[in-house]
Amino acid sequence: MYSIGDLSRRTGVKIPTIRYYEQMGLIEAPERSEGNQRRYEKRELERLAFIRHARDLGLSIEAIRDLLALSEHPERPCGEADRIATEHLASVREKIARLRKLESELERIVACHGDHTIGDCYVIRALADHSMCESEH
Amino acid sequence: MYSIGDLSRRTGVKIPTIRYYEQMGLIEAPERSEGNQRRYEKRELERLAFIRHARDLGLSIEAIRDLLALSEHPERPCGEADRIATEHLASVREKIARLRKLESELERIVACHGDHTIGDCYVIRALADHSMCESEH
């Protein structure tokens, strides 16, 4: 039996976040002590570790909910789980692509170091005028 | 004189967003028509275009507020503006680095395509066990 604090220390998930996950339906409402405090089993510790890891990998609460539901049925085919992960990978790649464009625009923009005034600062002028950019964003 | 709708069409910033920027102090409260509708000058159109472009480049409202304040003083040195842009570039680079790590973990995880069940799905097992990962995240 773990208290919510034990669970928090063991998984690195903050206490309010654990309660939030319960509210969001990622973990079931656990048993309670006589004084109404949450008491968890090992099962729930593992479930929370799964959630934590999936969050660290950037999966949404929604996706994690689906993955947890799938993992309750070990005999079923895993196409859906693979699809969720693949889609997530695609979205990570999109984000990277977008950020790389920003990176190169910003590199160009900040290249104007030196002693000068706001009036002729390339940063300010570049921000005021998208036509100086090399790509859309 | 532009109505809020004109401004919106010309800058691509949605109407509620323009009002939000006003509330956030990025643009001043403009004059009003007799019937209390906002009426903008060209100055404000340019200011909003600046904001839009800076947002597209990922700058925070806070940073944009500072940049706008700086741009009111063309005679001052531009070190601060350069610093804001440089810091932002650094944060974009950090994001890219983090996402690249995720990308490579996810690539490894989704490599398990094929006909199999949830019970032996690598996606599910990898999410349950961070020790199968090659880096921290």
Next chain:
DNA sequence: GTAAACACTCCAGCGACTATAGATATGAGG
């Protein structure tokens, strides 16, 4: 004059937490 299009304010919601406030429970030492 009338109708369509536009704009007003206020407020709620998104996602994924995080942080308070004020009350109650638990557990270890005496």
Next chain:
DNA sequence: CCTCATATCTATAGTCGCTGGAGTGTTTAC
């Protein structure tokens, strides 16, 4: 058993940058 520090409880509000809706009033074109 009592005290007290620590832990936990609920409920609510705040974060960021918008976005949408309800319900009402204004402008404009015909």
